[in-house]
Amino acid sequence: MLSHSTSVTIVGFGAFGRMIAAHLALHCAVSVYDRGLPPGQTPAQVRFLTGPQEICGDIVILAVPVQAVAECLREIAPHLRAGQMVVDVCSIKEEPARLMQAMLPEGVEILATHPMFGPASGRMGVAGLQIVLCPLQGKGWRRLAVFLRRGLKLDVIVTTPEEHDRQAAMSQGLIHLLAHAVQTWGERPTIRTKSYDLFAEALAMVRDDAPEVFEAITQRNSHVATLREHLLQTMGPRPLAPLE
Amino acid sequence: MLSHSTSVTIVGFGAFGRMIAAHLALHCAVSVYDRGLPPGQTPAQVRFLTGPQEICGDIVILAVPVQAVAECLREIAPHLRAGQMVVDVCSIKEEPARLMQAMLPEGVEILATHPMFGPASGRMGVAGLQIVLCPLQGKGWRRLAVFLRRGLKLDVIVTTPEEHDRQAAMSQGLIHLLAHAVQTWGERPTIRTKSYDLFAEALAMVRDDAPEVFEAITQRNSHVATLREHLLQTMGPRPLAPLE
Known part of the structure; x- marks a missing residue:
C-alpha cells in the first residue's frame, strides 16, 4: 500500500494529471512538474516544482500524451535516481514501454499502465473501473497494485504491453x-x-x-x-x- | 382511432405476429392466419383462420419476413376486397412496397410500416418507441396513425420507403x-x-x-x-x- 510518507511526482498537469492528483492527494504527498504551467495554477494540496531537478517522488507519473513521452524522458532522466519508480499512463503500451526501457537510467523501476477511463468516464468515481499494469522493471509495482485495488477499488489487470x-x-x-x-x-x-x-x-x-x-x-x-x-x-x- | 368494431387479420404468427396480436387484442378484434401453424396454438383472445379465403380484417397485417412477402401476397391477394388496408412490417421498405403495389388488387389500400423495435427491445413496453409509416395507397392510414400515436403512444414518423x-x-x-x-x-x-x-x-x-x-x-x-x-x-x- 501507499502511505502518507510515500511521495508522488506527477509530470504533466493536463486533464489527466489533474485527475490523478485529485485521487492521490488523499493518500500520499503529491508534487507536480509541468514545464508549461505557470506557477500558481496548481490546487492547494499539491506542491508545484519549478524544474526537473526538483523531481523527488518515490513514484514519478508521466501524465503526458504518448507523443510527448520521449521528450519528457529526455528532460527528466538525468534527474532520476535508482529506486524511484517511473509510471506512464498512455492509452497504448508498446511504444511508451520501449521508450522508458531505452531512456531511463539503470536502477529506476518501470511500470507501464493504462487506466481504462479518463476525467469524463471516471467523473462519477473510479471504483470498479479497469487499470492495466505492465511491470517492466523492479518489484515496487506490487505495492502500487495493492493500493490501486484496495485504496482506489480499481479492477487491476496485469499483462504485457503487447x-x-x-x-x-x-x-x-x-x-x-x-x-x-x-x-x-x-x-x-x-x-x-x-x-x-x-x-x-x-x-x-x-x-x-x-x-x-x-x-x-x-x-x-x-x-x-x-x-x-x-x-x-x-x-x-x-x-x-x-x-x- | 381504431375501435372494437375494427377487425385486424395478422398473416404470419411468428414472434413478431404474436407481439402485434398482444398489443392489438386490447383494442380491436384480431384474427390470425398462418399456413404453417397447427390449430390450437393461438392464444385465447385471437381467432385462428383455416385458409386465406377467411381473411376478413379491415386491416390485414403481413407479419412475415421480407423474403416471404411475394409468396404471401400471391396467396392472399385473390381473397382481398377494395377498402381493406394491407400493412407490412418488414425491416426494409423499398422492396415490400414495390411488391405490394405490384401484386395487390385495385382498391386495396396499402401502408408500408417499420416498427423500429421487436419482441426483445419492446418487451418492457413500446411507448415512446418509433414506428415508420410509408403511405402508398389510400387514406385509411391516417386513422391507424392516430391510434399508434394515442393508443400505443408510439413515436410515428411518416416518410417514403426510399x-x-x-x-x-x-x-x-x-x-x-x-x-x-x-x-x-x-x-x-x-x-x-x-x-x-x-x-x-x-x-x-x-x-x-x-x-x-x-x-x-x-x-x-x-x-x-x-x-x-x-x-x-x-x-x-x-x-x-x-x-x-
Missing part, C-alpha cells in the same frame, strides 16, 4: 475508428433502433477526446491496422454470408 | 454489419472501456435476430452497399487524418 495493445485495438481502437468514420458522414439518422442509440452513446463518449489521443489509439497501436483489415474483410466483399 | 431505407442503412444496417463482423472475430476483449461496453451491449441486442432479418437488413436494403463503402473509405486507407 497483449494490452492487441486487446485495446479491439475495444478502444475500434470505437475510435468508428467514431471518426461516423463523424465524417456529417449526418445522424433520425430513424433508429434502441441498439443504434446505445451505439451512438458509445461513440459520443470518445468524441471530445483530444486529437493526440485519437492519433495514439488509432495510429500508434500497431495492432489497429490488423483490426481494421479484419473489419474491412468481415464487412465485405458483398454479398455477406448470413450468420449461422 | 428515405426509410437510406436512414435505416445508417442505423440498423450499420449495427448489423458490425455485429456480424465482430462476431466472426471469435474473441471478446477483456481489456475495455465504458464506451466499448455500451458498444457491445448495442451489438448484443441484434445478435439473436433471425438470419433472414440480418439478410434483409444488410443485403436487401440497397443503401447499405453505399454505407459500407463510406465506412471502408472513412476507416482507411491509413494513415487516417485525426479529427479536427
Whole structure:
C-alpha cells in the first residue's frame, strides 16, 4: 500500500494529471512538474516544482500524451535516481514501454499502465473501473497494485504491453475508428433502433477526446491496422454470408 | 382511432405476429392466419383462420419476413376486397412496397410500416418507441396513425420507403454489419472501456435476430452497399487524418 510518507511526482498537469492528483492527494504527498504551467495554477494540496531537478517522488507519473513521452524522458532522466519508480499512463503500451526501457537510467523501476477511463468516464468515481499494469522493471509495482485495488477499488489487470495493445485495438481502437468514420458522414439518422442509440452513446463518449489521443489509439497501436483489415474483410466483399 | 368494431387479420404468427396480436387484442378484434401453424396454438383472445379465403380484417397485417412477402401476397391477394388496408412490417421498405403495389388488387389500400423495435427491445413496453409509416395507397392510414400515436403512444414518423431505407442503412444496417463482423472475430476483449461496453451491449441486442432479418437488413436494403463503402473509405486507407 501507499502511505502518507510515500511521495508522488506527477509530470504533466493536463486533464489527466489533474485527475490523478485529485485521487492521490488523499493518500500520499503529491508534487507536480509541468514545464508549461505557470506557477500558481496548481490546487492547494499539491506542491508545484519549478524544474526537473526538483523531481523527488518515490513514484514519478508521466501524465503526458504518448507523443510527448520521449521528450519528457529526455528532460527528466538525468534527474532520476535508482529506486524511484517511473509510471506512464498512455492509452497504448508498446511504444511508451520501449521508450522508458531505452531512456531511463539503470536502477529506476518501470511500470507501464493504462487506466481504462479518463476525467469524463471516471467523473462519477473510479471504483470498479479497469487499470492495466505492465511491470517492466523492479518489484515496487506490487505495492502500487495493492493500493490501486484496495485504496482506489480499481479492477487491476496485469499483462504485457503487447497483449494490452492487441486487446485495446479491439475495444478502444475500434470505437475510435468508428467514431471518426461516423463523424465524417456529417449526418445522424433520425430513424433508429434502441441498439443504434446505445451505439451512438458509445461513440459520443470518445468524441471530445483530444486529437493526440485519437492519433495514439488509432495510429500508434500497431495492432489497429490488423483490426481494421479484419473489419474491412468481415464487412465485405458483398454479398455477406448470413450468420449461422 | 381504431375501435372494437375494427377487425385486424395478422398473416404470419411468428414472434413478431404474436407481439402485434398482444398489443392489438386490447383494442380491436384480431384474427390470425398462418399456413404453417397447427390449430390450437393461438392464444385465447385471437381467432385462428383455416385458409386465406377467411381473411376478413379491415386491416390485414403481413407479419412475415421480407423474403416471404411475394409468396404471401400471391396467396392472399385473390381473397382481398377494395377498402381493406394491407400493412407490412418488414425491416426494409423499398422492396415490400414495390411488391405490394405490384401484386395487390385495385382498391386495396396499402401502408408500408417499420416498427423500429421487436419482441426483445419492446418487451418492457413500446411507448415512446418509433414506428415508420410509408403511405402508398389510400387514406385509411391516417386513422391507424392516430391510434399508434394515442393508443400505443408510439413515436410515428411518416416518410417514403426510399428515405426509410437510406436512414435505416445508417442505423440498423450499420449495427448489423458490425455485429456480424465482430462476431466472426471469435474473441471478446477483456481489456475495455465504458464506451466499448455500451458498444457491445448495442451489438448484443441484434445478435439473436433471425438470419433472414440480418439478410434483409444488410443485403436487401440497397443503401447499405453505399454505407459500407463510406465506412471502408472513412476507416482507411491509413494513415487516417485525426479529427479536427
